[in-house]
Amino acid sequence: MFPARYWREMPQRYRLEAGKCKRCGKVCFPPRLVCPKCGNRTFDTVRLADEGVLKTYTVIRVAPSQFTGQSPYAVGIVELDGGVLITTQVVDILLDEIKLGQRVRVEFRRVQEDGSAGIICYGYKCVPAA
Amino acid sequence: MAGIVGYGAYVPVHRIKVEEIAKVWGADAESYKKGLALVEKSVPxxxxxxxxMSVEAARNALKRAKIDPSLIEATYVGSESHPYAVKPSGTVVSEAVGTSRNTHCADFEFACKAGSEAMFVCVGLVNGDTVKYGLAIGADTSQGAPGDALEYSAAAGAAAFVFGKEDGVAKVVATHTFMTDTPDFWRREYEYYPRHGGRFTGEEAYFRHVATASKQMMEKVKMKPQDFKFAVFHQPNGKFPMKVGEMLGFKREQIEAGWLAPILGNTYSGSSPMGLTAILDVARPGDMILMTSYGSGAGSDSFVYEVTKKIDEVRDVAPKTRQQLDKKRYVEYGVYAKFRGKIRMAD
Structure with a gap:
């Protein structure tokens, strides 16, 4: 990932910052320029909850080059408390122990790195809550 | 007078047992367990x-501090395993926890006492009214060469403290430091693993510095070992902190609450600060705590804390340190070697 793009996405990747439409209240994550529900262009910045429920997941066995060291790994859709859905890796759990509906918690992790000399990209992943 | 307003720790979930490492190198696990007084260590x-780990520990500290992170005006991360050689860890941590943009930010390095250095400087800045709140972190993913004695203890973890002018959960009664130029442990530029002076890391290094700093501190505050409810010393293994405590006149029960090395290993810059978090998890208002770190090269920072009534309000707001230690998943040496980057991969 290029440093400039990584830098632009830090608020959402580091702090789960979302955009809440000032007109209709829809929460967009990642933040958007135009509300997909009402077309409004002004948003408040809100932080999403750091816990939620795993709704579904898949296991990646043939990974993109920057993730090969981590494969096989789980990528799931988590409904955070408050209702926003995020796509995230689910880690610190054996793949055959993952259960749909289980509580998970957001943790700050390394997501990918640009080789051994490039930048390290940090962001969120989910781990079992209990 | 500065106080600890919030504190937090982070322990990775993975562990490796001494037996698993000894099996690979044909070593006698029992002699390592007895010699180091530890049975397993954490693995990142x-x-x-x-x-x-710094971010997670800081988030736990901020939950207990119950302050707006934007009020933090100093962020210091002490470690000897900063991910970048050039680019601060502290900027990432500040951005992730949402501190002020005017936060004074720096990474510290002094072998295993980099974390207590961060604490020491934050206390000074708060006492001098230079900052309202300061965030001090000690964290490491410690390195130990394969097969070396260090491999049995080099672990991972982090502790974070928010210091402020109010008493918080513990008042900082006094700070003290002692240092000499002692080449007991080092890592040269571009070297992957540290080197050490074997037995030289004991008497003239760890014991001299920890004992001297602690004694001088007790003289400074006119206190004796029996005046403290708890004491925590740097924990390169399970044996050294107990031995230095005994040398100083402390009893085993004063040290046990913060004695994490037997089931955590040596978290280097996180070591005595993590022990302090475990003590705060069980301390009562009015308890006095002595903390003395140790960093090779060499030096010790000593702190005296007095626990306040607020501890009972915030203790359960974030995960306790021993609760995190109880949550674990064991890995075999192969997985450990992969996690620690010990396997040479194709580009």
Missing amino acids: SLDQDTIT
Whole structure:
């Protein structure tokens, strides 16, 4: 990932910052320029909850080059408390122990790195809550 | 007078037992367990490093501090395993927890006492009214060469403290430091693993510095070992902190609450600060705590804390340190070697 793009996405990747439409209240994550529900262009910045429920997941066995060291790994859709859905890796759990509906918690992790000399990209992943 | 307003720790979930490491190198596990007084150590995952653990520990500290992170005006991360050689860990941590943009930010390095250095400087800045709140972190994903004695103890973890002018959960009664130029342990530029002076790391290094700093501190505050409810010393293994405590006149029960090395290993810059978090998890208002770190090279920072009534309000707001230690998943040596980057991969 290029440093400039990584830098632009830090608020959402580091702090789960979302955009809440000032007109209709829809929460967009990642933040958007135009509300997909009402077309409004002004948003408040809100932080999403750091816990939620795993709704579904898949296991990646043939990974993109920057993730090969981590494969096989789980990528799931988590409904955070408050209702926003995020796509995230689910880690610190054996793949055959993952259960749909289980509580998970957001943790700050390394997501990918640009080789051994490039930048390290940090962001969120989910781990079992209990 | 500065106080600890919030505190937090982070322990990775993975562990490796001494037996598993000894099996690979044909070593006698029992002699290592007895010699080091530890049975297992924490292991960071592939996606964990000093920065990620610092952020998690800092978030736990901020939950207990119950302050707006934007009020933090100093962020210091002490570690000897900063992920970048050039680029601060502290900027990532500040951005992730949402401190002020005017936060004074720096990474510290002084072998295993980099974390207490961060604490020492934050206390000074708060006492001098230079900052309202300061965030001090000690964290490491410690390195130990394969097969070396260090491999049995070099672990991973982090502790974070928010210091402020109010008493908080513990008042900082006094700070003290002692240092000499002692080449007991080092890592040269571009070297992957540290080297050490074997037995020289004991008497003239660890014991001299920890004992001297602690004695001088007790003289400074006119206190004796029996005046303290708890004491925590740097924990390169399970044996040294107990031995130095005994040398100083402390009893085993004063040290046990913060004695994490037997089931955590040596978290280097996180070591005595993590022990302090475990003590705060069980301390009562009015308890006095002596903390003395140790960093090779060499030096010790000593702190005296007095626990306040507020501890009972915030203790359960974030995960306790021993609760995190109880949550674990064991890995075999192969997985450990992969997690720690000990396997040479194709580009």
